[in-house]
Amino acid sequence: MVKLAPLHPEQVTPFYSWLQDPEVIEYSLSAFQQLKTTAQIDQWFAATLVQAHTLNLGIYLAETNALIGYAGLTGISTTNHAGEYFIFLGEKTQWGKGLGTAVTKQILQLAFTEHQLNRVMLTVSEGNTGGLRAYAKAGFVVEGRLREAACRQGVFHDKIVMSVLKADWQRLGLVGC
Structure with missing residues (x-):
């Protein structure tokens, strides 16, 4: 279905249309509400790729390698063995296909094995019923x-x-998902 891999600076282009679509950003990062120009999006994207204590991965369709969003962990604390999960599926044609659940399970696998976390938290808007189900x-x-x-x-x-x-x-029994 999907695979996770690092994002690269030249992959910003899909974000231009995604972040201009009110439906796509309705329940997303508050900063997305303020990004209006390609220059602002470029600046946000470049900063995102180098954030400390953060795991940012692109979400790619396995069969086409098309970038459809990004997900990861932020605020990773090696002291508390904790982090905060995030996901952004920008490609609306891929909504409702179970990809959010699949990506979430993959990120948790990384969190609890490779990053040795004990706790992963998130916040989700109460109206985001698809997100609530996936989580x-x-x-x-x-x-x-x-x-x-x-x-x-x-x-x-x-x-x-x-x-x-x-x-x-x-x-x-979600180990290995």
Whole structure:
């Protein structure tokens, strides 16, 4: 279905259209709401590729090698053995095909094996039902709610805090997914 591999500076082009589509960025990174020009997107992308304590991987369709988004971990703490998961599927034609769940499972595999993390958390907008389903399928559980933590189109909505622990992930048999 999909494979994960490093992103390269010349791969910024798809982000130009993705980040200009209000439907694509509705529940995404708040910074995406401010990026309006190709120069701004170029600057964000270049900074993203060199962020410390972050794993950024491109999401590629296995059969065509087409870039359809990116995912990874940010805020990786070697002291706390924890990080925060993120995913951005920019290619709308690939939504609803189970790719979000597949990518999430792959990132958790990397988090708990290669990066030796014990806990991976995320926040998801309460209206992002597809994301909530994908995260639950990958082993995340709800920890709490950040009330009115996001504002989109002048409307506040809650963010749901979810996490998965390495022991839960192992117990659920998601090892090797």
